[in-house]
Amino acid sequence: MVNFARKSNILAFNFETPTPGSAQDKIRMSARGLRLAHNMTQQALAEKSGVPLSTLKRFEQSGEISLAALLAIAGALGAMDAFENLFPKPAAESLEELGSARVDRKRAGKR
Template sequence: MVYPCHRPQQKIADYVRDRRLVLELTQDGLSQRSGVPLATLRKFEQKGIISLESLLKLLLVVGGPEDIIVALEPDKPIFTSIDDVLKEGNTAYRKTGRRK
């Protein structure tokens, strides 16, 4: 069973696997080029589980770290009038988390 929180992880794993195949790399070849242990790469491609450091190492080899960074950027509001700008200006965004 795939839980909803695992879908994004699996999409990233599928992306890396697809890029690896386009580059005609085996899992072992990608492991050697990236410095990520083969067992870690296999687990990632099967289950989507990986550390951020290992993911970045893989992305440096297969390409795409810029795509991931762009995907993580917050949406910027689109203003259609000065009223929208003024309304947005009244919305305070927190820059730190709340205390527990």
């Protein structure tokens, strides 16, 4: 990763293409860091989130976790807003596209 930014600058250049593994690693490290910033033990977070302690420990070590458990942990840490923009709607690229925008699709078209 190339980072031209100073520590105080929130803008950084990252020329690496993220992989599922690197994203998984970043999520587990961020969750652990947020837990520690809240001064919570793994046991306290497990109790607050309803996620078994063994699941939380495995997640912090390997990144392996179910979506339901991840959402429960995020909720307990006050980080649910991070999921709001996980799959953003595509923006219109022209006035024509904007004018012909339809109601949200429920299914993909036939091929």
